[in-house]
Structures are given as structure tokens and as C-alpha cells.
Amino acid sequence: MPVTALVSAKSCGVTTSALALTLSSNRPSLLAECDPAGGTVRAGIMQGQVTAGYGLYHLAAAERTGADALAGAFASHLWPLDAAGQRKLLPGLTDPAQAAALGRTWPALSEIMHVLSEEAGYDVFIDAGRVALESGRLHTTLTPAPLLYQADLVLMVVRGTEQSLTLARHLITPLRAELAEHGSGADALGLLLIEDGPSRAHQVAEALKAPVLAALPWDAGTAGYLSNGGRPPRGYGLRSPLLRHARTATENFEAAASRRHIQRQYPARPANPQLSGVLARLSQNHGGGKRG
Template sequence: MAVIALVSGKSSGVTCSALALTLASPKASLLVEADPAGGTIRTGYLGGEGTAAIGLHRLAAADRQGTLAREFDKHFVSLDREHSGQRLLLPGLTDPTQAASLSRTWEPISRLLNVMDQTGHDVIIDAGRILAESETRLSTTRYPTPLLHRADAVLMVVRTTQASIAAAAPAIRVLREELAHHGTGSDALGLLLIEEGSFNSSQVQQHLQTPVVGALAWDPDSADVLTHGAYKRMPRTLLNSARTAHGTINELVTRRRVQLQPTGVPMVTGRAS
């Protein structure tokens, strides 16, 4: 399937975009709320359902105890109203101060996410606003950088407004260097647009020198449901555009996997961990 990480240079609707892609996926999907600033889906879209006894913040302790692999899927919750297990969430941190405890756990988590990929799940990672330690490196202590290293695609979420495009530019430069030297290659980097402003995809692509991989409709009503609660009637505009974007993103993933596949080795659905 695919491992797709969403990031931003500044607040640009990453969580809402990640949730839309997860719900629109035609396949089984797992949304990982890896934003070091903390998770909001449990208290927002899920309306406070569930318990803080499960979630990403518990995995650092499991890793130290050597039980991470065994306990990993026990921290998933359903995003489906019918609880079918087709759409899953790994809830995020309940407090940003918990992020530091995960610095050594991101790498084993990334390997487990590749296993989810191999078992037929789309994995969507909400990595929030990037945190850099230099002009060429992401933080290795305060940010889920290993998740980006192993991702098939790393998409910068950008609103088609001047302010959002400007905020994305320095983040794009850091990501390009990071993925070229420590990830699967700089060609994993792309743009996911939110069509809020007056700039078109060609203009954004030219300004940021990065390909536009997909676009989401500007749909405040749907965004409000995804942000604040699942029990309102959701307009379909955003999810319809997310379904289309999902298709183009997976085309990128398939193309990159073919290019990265060693010569003479048959391509399989998942990636090696």
C-alpha cells in the first residue's frame, strides 16, 4: 500500500488533510497522529471518545520495556462510526512535553508502520509543523524525523495563499536536503494544496520548485466537522477531492517504488522494513 507523511511549514491544516485522506482511502487505513505539538482528533473529530490510557504517548514506555511490537496495535482506535476497523487512528500526544520521550522510539515505530503497509494498510502520518535544527536537518530529538525517512511520500500541505506559500519555502529547503541525504530521496517530496487562495497549482509549483501531487477543495463546512466533531452531517466536497488526491498520491508512490526496486527483484505490495 503506501506510507504517506504530511507536514507543514506553518499551521496549514495538516491534521484535517490527513484525516480527510484517511477517511477517503478505498483501502484499510491507519492515521498516525505524530505531531509533536500534540493530538487533537480524539477530542475533536471523535468528540472526546476513548481514554488517555492508549495512544502514542504510551509507546515510549512500551519500547523501554521491550513490549512495543506486542502492544502497538492495542493503541489503535476506530475512526469508523460502525467500528468496522477499516479506518484506524493511533492517537497523538496529550501534552507536547511528552514528545522528548519518543526520540528513541520513532525509529522502531517507523518499522512497525512498514509492517502495517505490508499487511495492506495505507499509513497516513500527521507530522504537523516541521522542527529543524539547521538549514539542512530536521530535529532528531523533538520531531518524528525517522517516520519521514521511511515514508514513500512526504507532502508539504500548503494553502494557495501568499502567506502559506511563503511559510512553506524554507521548510521545503530543509525537507529536500533531509530526504536527499537521509530518506528515500528528494523526489519523495511533493505538495498537497488546500485551494483556499487565489494562486493556482502551476504558480505554487513554480514558486516552491516542488511538484503538486494533489489538491483538496476549500470546504470550511467539512473542515469544521473533521476538526470539531463527527456527529454532524458532513458535506462531501472535501472527501470527494481527497479521494481524487489519494489516487494521484498513490500513483507517485507506485512510480517511486518501481524506481527504487533493485534490478531483477520482483515488486511486491509492501516495502521491506
Template sequence: MSVIALVSGKSAGVTCSALALALSSPKPSLLVEADPAGGTIRAGYLGGEGNASTGLHRLAAADRQGTLAREFSQHFVSLDRDNTGQRLLLPGLTDPTQAASLSRTWEPISRLLGVMDQTGHDVIIDVGRILTESETRLSTTRYPTPLLHRADAVLMVVRTTQASITTAAPAMRVLREELAHHGTGSDALGLLLIEEGPFNSSQVQQYLQAPVVGMLAWDPDSADVFTHGAYKKLPRTLLRSARTAHQTINELVTRRRVQLQPAAVPTLAGRAS
């Protein structure tokens, strides 16, 4: 079980990547559309199912009324075609102007996502393109920064093209500083590559100075289904590569959790022996 946040320096396929990880997780999963630019999965992949009475945009009011913890799971919708409840979605904002109202709610939401992790879910967070307030800080008013602070891993989604790699570099610098000083450490930062361009993982890793912890196939057919609707036949290439990516992502999460555990304090019985 893990909490994974996906980000980008510029549009790089974060939503499709997050959806692929959520649908391919070996465990029950919750996908959170936290991109302040707004959510697209309900209108796209789910073909417009559901209504605006549920979703992230309703949680700010619940927080103000003191009912956030009780109402939180009521805003989940199913990503499963058979509604088994194994794949859940917290739909995103319906209007980007709603993002400011959540500035004080991201922190309690991050704690509730930690509870979902403890109940056996992989939590995948689509945080979209980063928004900064300085060269070393993420925005704390327009961006869900607390979700990154508490995540087990923060993965920069990068296409293996010159343009995507170049635009990721300044974003990586900001994230590295942010996580080092306000998160669980800069070693939470990794790369999730989309194999679109000519550069290999070693080249991208060396340029961006971060480990590659997952590779996703360049699969325009799957991306089209994820973007425009589940009524089409779902190609499997992207999902297969996402299942493989889960293995290395989980290795990173496990290693970091062990490292972050407080050292055991010797007991009196242990000293006596």
C-alpha cells in the same frame, strides 16, 4: 498501499488534510497523529471518545520494556462510526512535553508502520509543523524525523494563499536536503494544496519547485466537523477531492517504489539461455 507523511511550514490544515485522506482511502487506513505539538482528533472529531490509556504517548514505555511490537496495535482506536475497523487512528500525544520521551522510539515505530503497509493499509501520518536544528536538518530529538525518512511520500500541505506559500518555501528547502541525504530521496517530496487562495497549482509548483500531487477543496464546513466533532453531519466536498488526490498520490508512490527496487541480478540459467 502506501506510507504518506503530511507536514507544513506553518499551520496549514495538516490534521484536517490527513483525516480527509484517511477517511477517503480506497483501502483500509491507519492515521497516525505524530505531531509533537499533540493530537486533537480524539478530543475533536471523535467527540472525546476513548481515554488516555491508549495512544502514542504510551509507546515510549512499551519500547523501553521491549513490548512495543506486541502492544502497538492495542493503541489503535476506530475512526469508523460503525466500528468496522477499516479506518484506524493511533491517537497523538496528550501533552507536548511527552515528545522528548519518544526520540528513540520513532525509528521502531517507523518499522511497524511499514508492516501495516504490507498488510494492506494506507498509512497516513500527521507530522505537523516541521521543527529544525539547522538550515539543512530536521530536529532528531523533538520531531519524528525517522517517519519522514521511511515514508513513500512526504507531502507539504500548502494553502494557495500568498502567506502559506511564502512560509512553505524555507521548510521545503530543509525537507529537500533531509530527504536527499537521510531519506529515500528528494523526489519523495511533493505538494498537497488546499484551494483557499487565488494561486493555481502551476504557480505554486513553480515557486516551491516541487510537483503538486494532490488538490483538496477549500471546505470550511468539513474542516469544522473534522475539528470539532463527528456528531455533526459530515459534508462530502472535502472527501470527494481527497479521493481524487489518492489517485495521483498512489501514482507517485508506485513510481518511486519501482525506481527504488534493486536491479535484478542475472541468474546462471538466464546467462546460459
């Protein structure tokens, strides 16, 4: 299953899209909230259930102890998004000032995510937030660059509006160049279109010179619930337009990632025995309620 990173030029619904994809996948799934600007899921759909004692920031200290400590911390800091525990959340930062501590943690965290994807069959979605550049390169603190470099797919989330396309147009070329130089290749970059605005998928692809790998409908009720929590709207669930199309999108991403692997004949990722404990820990059901 692919590791898919979602980014944007500005607030275009990255977190809401990542949540929709995670909740609608046919497979076990993980949303890793890795936006250096801070996470929003705690205060949104989770309605404050997840305390600051859980989440991404705590992995930095564990990584300094070693790979096994990081693997254990990663497993213990996941929070269930459903009653069965098949959909999990790695909560994000509570303070953007914490981002600087994660610079050396990103590569090891990426490896764990690929273990989940390749050995446990998880769909892994990374909310990487807004792309930040410095002298034409990915900013080393404001963007989790190693996660993008190692992802199977990097999706620029855009809306079908002229404003959104204009902002994204300035980032597509440097991001593609960064993936070509440091990542798995320029062809890892694709677009996820939010159908809000007059431009259709083919027009967006032409404007940004990148393929639209999936499109999600503008579903204000479901999107509002995923962003803010509260009472689910009528018809919420896999019958809702957003989640129904998100399920199709996850299949599109798997097919796109598989094509890339075949075309490039990627060698198998070498196993890391220090990370084997991750799978054992994640096989345990964490339950759906609040943990003490």
C-alpha cells in the same frame, strides 16, 4: 500501499487533511497522530471518547521492552474511526512534554507502519505536524524525523495564499536536502494543496519548485466537522467535496509511490518475524464503539 507523512510550515490543515484521506481511502487505513506538539483528534472529531490511556505516548515504554512488546502495544492502542474498524487512529500525545520520550521509538514505529502498508495493504497517513529546524536540520525532538526519512512520500501541506507559500518556501530546500541525505531521496517530497487562496496548482508548484501531487477543495463545513466534531454538516460523506477529492488524492499518492519504487528499483523490505503479530492483532475487529 504507501506510508505518507504530512507536514506543514505552520497551521495549514495537516490534521484535517490526514483525517480526510484516512476516512475516504478505498482500503483499510490508519492515521498515526505523531505531531510532537500534541494531538488534536481526541478533543476534535472524537469528542473526548478516547482517554489518555490510549495513544502514542504509551508506545515509548513498550519499545524499551522489545519489538514484540511494541507491536502488541501498537495494536492495542489503535482506536476505530468507523463502525467496521477498517479505519483506525493512533491517538497523539496529550502533552507536548511527552515528545522527548519518543526519540528512540520513531524508527521502530516506522517499521511497524511499513509492515501494515506492505503486508496488510493499509494506507498509512502520518500527521507529523509542523516542520521544525535546528541549524538547517530537522529538530530531533520537535519533528519526528525518522518517520519522514522512511516514508514513501512526504507531503508539505500548503494553502494557495502568499503567506502560506512564503512560509513553506523557506522549508522546502532544507527538507529536500534532509530526505536526500537521510531518507529515501529528495523526490519523496511533494505538495498537498488546500485550495484556499488565489494561487492555482501550477503556480504553487512553480513557486515552491515541487510537484503538487493532489489538491483538496476548501470545504468549510466538512473541514470544520473533522477539526471540531459535533454534528456532521448536510451532505457529509463521500459526496462532500473534501472527501470526494481526498479519495482521488489517495489514488494519486499510491501511483506516485509506485513510480518511485519502480524508478529506484527498491529492494524488498526484509521481513521482521517479531512484527508478524501486528497483522494478526489488526485482523481482529475492534468495533466502532467506545472501549472500556
